[in-house]
Amino acid sequence: xxxxxxxxxxxxxxxxxxxxxxxxxxxxxxxxxxxxxxxxxxxxxxxxxxxxxxxxxxxxxxxxxxxxxxxxxxxxxxxxxxxxxxxxxxxxxxxxxxxxxxxxxxxxxxxxxxxxxxxxxxxxxxxxxxxxxxxxxxxxxxxxxxxxxxxxxxxxxxxxxxxxxxxxxxxxxxxxxxxxxxxxxxxxxxxxxxxxxxxxxxxxxxxxxxxxxxxxxxxxxxxxxxxxxxxxxxxxxxxxxxxxxxxxxxxxxxxxxxxxxxxxxxxxxxxxxxxxxxxxxxxxxxxxxxxxxxxxxxxxxxxxxxxxxxxxxxxxxxxxxxxxxxxxxxxxxxxxxxxxxxxxxxxxxxxxxxxxxxxxxxxxxxxxxxxxxxxxxxxxxxxxxxxxxxxxxxxxxxxxxxxxxxxxxxxxxxxxxxxxxxxxxxxxxxxxxxxxxxxxxxxxxxxx
Numbered sequence: 001x002x003x004x005x006x007x008x009x010x011x012x013x014x015x016x017x018x019x020x021x022x023x024x025x026x027x028x029x030x031x032x033x034x035x036x037x038x039x040x041x042x043x044x045x046x047x048x049x050x051x052x053x054x055x056x057x058x059x060x061x062x063x064x065x066x067x068x069x070x071x072x073x074x075x076x077x078x079x080x081x082x083x084x085x086x087x088x089x090x091x092x093x094x095x096x097x098x099x100x101x102x103x104x105x106x107x108x109x110x111x112x113x114x115x116x117x118x119x120x121x122x123x124x125x126x127x128x129x130x131x132x133x134x135x136x137x138x139x140x141x142x143x144x145x146x147x148x149x150x151x152x153x154x155x156x157x158x159x160x161x162x163x164x165x166x167x168x169x170x171x172x173x174x175x176x177x178x179x180x181x182x183x184x185x186x187x188x189x190x191x192x193x194x195x196x197x198x199x200x201x202x203x204x205x206x207x208x209x210x211x212x213x214x215x216x217x218x219x220x221x222x223x224x225x226x227x228x229x230x231x232x233x234x235x236x237x238x239x240x241x242x243x244x245x246x247x248x249x250x251x252x253x254x255x256x257x258x259x260x261x262x263x264x265x266x267x268x269x270x271x272x273x274x275x276x277x278x279x280x281x282x283x284x285x286x287x288x289x290x291x292x293x294x295x296x297x298x299x300x301x302x303x304x305x306x307x308x309x310x311x312x313x314x315x316x317x318x319x320x321x322x323x324x325x326x327x328x329x330x331x332x333x334x335x336x337x338x339x340x341x342x343x344x345x346x347x348x349x350x351x352x353x354x355x356x357x358x359x360x361x362x363x364x365x366x367x368x369x370x371x372x373x374x375x376x377x378x379x380x381x382x383x384x385x386x387x388x389x390x391x392x393x394x395x396x397x398x399x400x401x402x403x404x405x406x407x408x409x410x411x412x413x414x415x416x417x418x419x420x421x422x423x424x425x426x427x428x429x430x431x432x433x434x435x436x437x438x439x440x441x442x443x444x445x446x447x448x
Contacts, residue, residue, distance in 0.1 A: 003395040004202045007366065008188030008225065011260065012045035017396075018058060019369065020065050021439070022119040024072070026127040036127025036427060038119040039370040040340050046316075046365065047112040049259075049294075052104055060103045065116040067096060072120050080145045081125040082168070085344030086152050089320075093117050110319055111294065114341045115365075121342040122374055122428070129427035136374075136428055137176075137381050140168035140347065153321055153352050156328065161355050171351045176380035178421040181387025182413040183221040183254070184213060185364070185394060186241050206397055210241065213394070214248045220416035221252045221286075223389055228260030228291060235270050242274075242281035252386060253284045257291035259316050262299075264306050267291050271309045286386060287361070289336060290315040296323050296330075304331035311385070313361055320345050321352040334359035337382065339374045340367075350382040364389040368399040369437075372410055374428050376420055390418055402437040 007014040021039040042061045044054060071092050077084045097113040129136040132144070142148070142165075149163035191197060192210050207213045210222075224241050226234040234257070242253055261267055267288065275282040288310050293299040296317040306312050314327045315336035324335050335353045337346045337360060353360060362379035365371070372392060379388035392400060393411055404411035409419025423429035 001368070001396055001399050004204060004206065004397070005208070005395065006187070006189050007185075007395055008190075012049050013189070014043065014045050014366075017041045017043055017366065018062070019371070020062075020116065020119045021370065022069075022123045024120065024123040024127055026124065026131060028131055029078075032131060034127050034131035036123040036125070036130055037370060037430060037432065038122025038124075038126060038374075040115055040119040040122070041365050041367065041371060042115060043340075043365050047115050048109050050106065052106060056103050060100070060108060061112055061116055064096070064100055064108060064113065065119075067100070068093070068117055068120060071096060080139070080147075081121075081128045082140065082145065082152070082344050082347065083147055084124060085121045085342060086348070088121075089114075089117070089342065089345065109294070111316060111341070114319060114345065118340045118342045121344050122339065125343045125374075126427035126430070133426045135426060136343075137172060137377065140172065142167050142169075149348075149351055152348055154325075156325055156356055159356070163351075163355070166351075166355075168347050168351055171354045172381045173383045176377075178380075179417045179419050180376060180379055181221055181416055182217070182219070182418045183223045183364075183387060183389040183391075184217070184219045184413070185366075185389065185391040186210060186222055186224045188225050188227065188237075192240055192244060206394075210244055211248060214244070214250060217413040218415040218417075219248075219413065220250055221254075221387060222250055223254045223256055223289075226255060226257050228257040228266075231266060231270060235273060238270070238274060239278060239281065242278065242284065245284065246280060251284065252286045253281070254287050254289055255285060256289040256315075259290055259292060259294050261291035262293070262301075264292075264301060264303050267306050268309065271306075275309075285310055287311040287313050287334060287359075289313045289361075289363070290317065292317070296326055300326070300330060302330055307331050307333040311359055313359070315363055318349060321349045324349050324352055324358070325356075328356060328358060332358075334361060334385065336361045336363040337378060338363055338365060339371075339378055340365045343374060343378075346378055347382075350378075354382070359385045361385050362388045364391050366392050366395055368392040368396055369403055370430055372400065372403070373407070373423060373430055376410060376418055377423065377428065380420055388418065402435050405436070406431050406434045 027033045100108045155161040201208045294316045313334040313336045400411045407422040
């Protein structure tokens with residue numbers, strides 16, 4: 001699937017994406033069965049940044065996904081999807097990842113393994129809801145789970161928090177909103193003004209310039225992609241986008257340094273200069289996202305000085321709740337969740353973070369088609385600092401046309417929001433029988 005405009009983040013530029021769509025069938029002890037579906041973009045540049053050829057990295061992700069399909073069929077487990085998903089992550093995904101052949105000397109990253117597994121995990125959650133005739137978020141309770149959160153989570157050292165007798169339902173929003181503020185992504189190559197146009201931009205009826213997007217969609221929240229290794233460019237980009245935002249009555253900004261910063265002072269200097277020279281824009285900056293390298297355990301930077309200025313959110317480093325715990329010790333104050341790291345992992349990280357007073361956000365992987373539906377539901381049910389990032393409509397809006405006919409409010413942003421009111425029924429509420437999409441022939445993996 002090709003993007004209509006390139007998406008620049010950090011050193012990488014995304015121009016196409018391959019989606020993994022998974023169909024599973026589960027069976028209850030009494031012999032009843034149900035089908036479930038999950039979908040995730042295999043976003044190569046995000047899960048595996050670097051200098052390796054794109055084709056080599058994509059081929060490895062596709063091969064690992066196929067190996068996971070076989071492993072899921074062979075995995076003998078019973079229980080709730082969180083229990084099954086947690087056990088599969090620890091017992092199967094980690095060993096498979098370590099055994100996977102290196103690509104030009106590089107090992108498959110943990111984040112890549114999680115993304116490949118996430119479509120299967122989502123499908124299991126969906127199937128369980130279908131089997132019971134319940135929406136997935138009505139299944140995360142003591143009535144339907146065999147194990148409480150103490151089987152999966154440990155509190156911070158010295159904390160009096162206990163997860164015994166607690167379930168995800170204890171940390172979810174009881175009456176989730178059906179409308180969420182939508183965050184628009186301002187990529188590093190996105191055009192801000194007429195003077196930047198080259199004549200090569202797409203003429204497809206969708207905006208190109210940032211002010212046109214703001215006006216068309218009524219945007220109130222802008223996420224700004226920065227370089228992280230060019231302080232002058234990063235500062236000027238923040239100011240340029242911020243001034244456009246202020247002129248068009250946008251309320252909030254966030255800054256995403258894309259994991260390329262190696263010294264907290266880099267971020268502090270930019271924030272302090274913005275505070276002193278543009279206090280209005282500094283006030284509009286709601287949080288800062290993942291400036292520092294992916295592998296938190298290998299890069300244990302003390303970031304308290306950054307989070308003292310603005311809320312600081314883990315994203316790429318937050319593979320699971322254990323790394324969220326480490327991040328909190330180092331000074332991170334929030335967590336950006338993604339369903340592409342598995343529904344199971346996102347829920348467990350959300351529970352740990354909320355129990356320890358950390359703020360939450362739900363970030364996009366430029367989710368189209370079915371992938372958008374669990375994504376926005378996660379944001380509604382965990383309770384975020386502000387809405388949800390959603391940018392598939394910026395980069396490949398036509399890709400989701402069949403889904404948009406059933407769920408129009410999920411694939412367009414109006415008055416600065418996405419609308420979840422069309423989600424209904426068991427599982428993730430996809431309403432698949434109403435979505436008129438012709439799919440390619442699947443790769444079928446059979447087993448007991």
